[in-house]
Amino acid sequence: MVFQDTTPFIGLWGFAMSEIRALLLEVEQHGAKIIQSGRDRLTLRRAALVPDDLSAQVKAAKWAILRFLSGVGEPELAPTTAQEFRNHFVLWPWNLHWDLPHPARRYLKPESHGGGFWHWCSDCGRWAVHGFGVDLQHGQLGEWRCGLHRTDGKR
Numbered sequence: 001m002v003f004q005d006t007t008p009f010i011g012l013w014g015f016a017m018s019e020i021r022a023l024l025l026e027v028e029q030h031g032a033k034i035i036q037s038g039r040d041r042l043t044l045r046r047a048a049l050v051p052d053d054l055s056a057q058v059k060a061a062k063w064a065i066l067r068f069l070s071g072v073g074e075p076e077l078a079p080t081t082a083q084e085f086r087n088h089f090v091l092w093p094w095n096l097h098w099d100l101p102h103p104a105r106r107y108l109k110p111e112s113h114g115g116g117f118w119h120w121c122s123d124c125g126r127w128a129v130h131g132f133g134v135d136l137q138h139g140q141l142g143e144w145r146c147g148l149h150r151t152d153g154k155r
């Protein structure tokens with residue numbers, strides 16, 4: 001691994017975005033999983049499956065990974081499905097901290113995926129608890145807002 005920024009994207013503390021992606025994919029290939037468990041916290045699930053040198057790389061890149069996962073600096077990124085989100089960030093949107101805003105998660109449409117029904121605040125990208133115009137029996141997935149951005153259906 002070369003610790004050198006080779007992309008125009010700046011702000012990953014010397015890491016290239018492609019290096020961060022490769023690191024996250026490599027962790028997955030070992031059957032482990034990285035979760036953002038807080039604003040400045042990453043958790044490596046099933047860490048025992050990850051070779052020590054890879055763990056050390058993740059640890060060394062922690063702040064760059066967090067920065068990458070935050071989606072900051074990529075204003076044009078607007079995934080509408082969990083799969084599109086994952087294509088960019090490697091992690092599923094629900095593997096990032098649910099209660100933190102996320103600029104890219106704002107664009108995700110309500111979606112059933114893997115047995116869950118996922119809906120994020122269209123204002124800030126936090127987990128949304130208030131749904132408007134939801135009628136699941138008739139396939140209307142509605143629009144969703146968090147407690148902070150609840151508008152009682154009025155825009």
Ligand SMILES: [Zn+2]
Binds near residue numbers: 121122145148
């Ligand atoms: Zn919100």
